[in-house]
Amino acid sequence: MRISLVAQRIPIATAGLALLAACGTTAPPAAGPPMSGMPMGTAAADTAPVTTDAVSIEDFAFAPARVSVKVGATITWTNSDQEPHTVTSSGTGGPLKSTTMNTGDTYRYTFTSPGEYEYLCTIHPFMTATVVVTA
Template sequence: MTETQHPNFHAPGRRSRAAAGLALAALATAGTLGLLTSCGRSPHSSAIGADAVAPGRPSASPMPGMNMPSSHPGTGTPVAGTAVAIKNFAFSPATLKVPVGTTVTWTNQDTDAHTVTSTGSGGPLHSPALATHGTYSHTFTEPGTYAYLCTIHPFMTATVEVTR
């Protein structure tokens, strides 16, 4: 069998459909790579600056459209009151101080669902997932410090300090 009689042989200038498709894919890939390198300005800069993401270094915003609290939400001066707002992916106030017998109400002001759940096992706070404008209330009957978090977004933490 000669070269021209072989079933996989194609005369110069002719390609099978599969070969033509592979060639087009290679050109498209090369063209895309060329655009990224030829302009000299890739949107993914290799320079490590204040806002750059590097291995082992978290980005400024781990989830698009999500505003992260600027400091650890579980710290701060205790605030008196009976209401906690859930907004901007944080509990506000981060530390609430109430007397025994107080009913505290949490209101979700975010568009994402959140929970109010005691940290550790056996705590009294166990809300369902609260949709936007959803509320959860609990009456504190014993003094102590009650740490809680959102189980959906565990970086959201706060405390209720209950005094006599």
């Protein structure tokens, strides 16, 4: 029986936690395997929301990644990618739940209460974005 005496180095936790809303940012250059300290772009929460009711899905990203609307507004998402995507609330119980959106498909949702709504694409969960709804 062989017993490993080498402590495992598993960079998953640090690298994963650093990854907050990488969508809309440029991927780091292909310089080598992922390192825990690699640049991950600006977290969406630090970005001022864009006031708009239209979000496009392009190059595996929601754009703008952080939008702001008033209560009662309807946001329209349009998939301009060649790949299918979804608009789905993060976690459980959120209101956003599109069907699979193929190229050119749209999804609309009317926000009826204020708050921050985080969502992602279930097919590519690294695609994340936020809608800020104000009173």
